[in-house]
Amino acid sequence: MISEMVLVHTDDVTLPGDFVVPTPARAVVLFAHGSGSSRHSPRNRMVAAELRTAGFGTLLLDLLSEREERHDALTAEHRFDIPLLGRRLVAAIDWLEAQPDIRRLPVILFGASTGAAAALVAAAERPDRVLTVVSRGGRPDLAGEALGHVRASVLLIVGGQDHEVLKLNQEAALRLGAPHSLRVVPGATHLFEEPGALEQVAEAARQWCDDRLRSVRKAAPEE
Template identity: 70%
Template sequence: MTSETVTVPAHEVALAGDLTVPGADVPAVVLFAHGSGSSRHSPRNQAVAAELNRVGLGTLLLDLLSEREEHEDARSGRHRFDIGLLAGRLVDTIDWLERQGGKRGWGEDLPVGLFGASTGAAAALVAAAERPRRVYAVVSRGGRPDLAGEWLPRVEAPVLLIVGGADELVLGLNEEAAARLAAPHRIHVVPGATHLFPEPGALEEVATAAGDWFRERLGTGAQGA
């Protein structure tokens, strides 16, 4: 298992990311899109990433905003809901992973999964629709897939929507978004959990559900739990 901090060029900015891979024969990499006001240091996303690494999948936790944009966003909040901006940077990162596959010996056709939280889920779905041959699966955690709007019917990758049972507003928004998905999809409700899944065992259930979804769809190289 190797971990490193990487810099991903995304048009006019350079994005910081933490890349972890189990080895040169990694079967797939899951790219994380954090939610509004969060970063690649999100303890919730890090916990899910650790579970994915445990079952043999690579992970890339990415800051979707530059440091300057983070400072601007802290004052105005104007970037965190710019789904087009965030999705464009995920697309750039998917393309970067393809180039890295050739350089690092993974293969340029390495499957990519997307894990989105909150507004990052909408950006992940838009990116999946824009790169249908590269993205093999999508997972949303407490996400706002409804913000993907007209892109929802264009998503081809199978989608897992994980929502807390006590997060009633977001659960309703996920159900509405699911009705617009043409791709295979499922809603996984974590009983009694609220938006950030702080309840005992809730985040562990999220990580297990995400690991199973990705492991079944991102190639046979990943290990069984």
């Protein structure tokens, strides 16, 4: 098993991440946290732990530097800078491809809140590397024109009581050209804090990723 703190270099900053890959691994899930959060998000870490038990590697990455996080805490400026966050996810995808032990593994993007929009932007930029995108309580609408360029399949998970975000997801789904599904968790609010709600998110994500991997194996030509 690989388990280490890593540094991903982008054009302007170096971003820390927690990288864990079981052996053998079936794919690597790159997490994009949402508004005002970081790689220490307890919700993303819980989902990541569940996915690792199913054989998925995980990379939880800070998308902002410490200085940017301090500025964002006062102004909320960077959390809505989707082009910036998308570029940094692209850098992380390229970093994964440069790692010799896992470079051939499919990449899955898991985005929460505004991180979901950044994940969709990155998926549109790297269509040959991203297997699928999972959004938890996300804002896919903020991906703008990138929605029409995404080729990877997309799972949108929204709480049934998160009414405004549910509406935004329904509208964004109509603009997706790629295969997609909207999963509503009954009774859940935006942060899925209700008992059992986050477990439903993790199970839905695992099942979705399992299905996508099986589809890829079936489509692969026999040697």
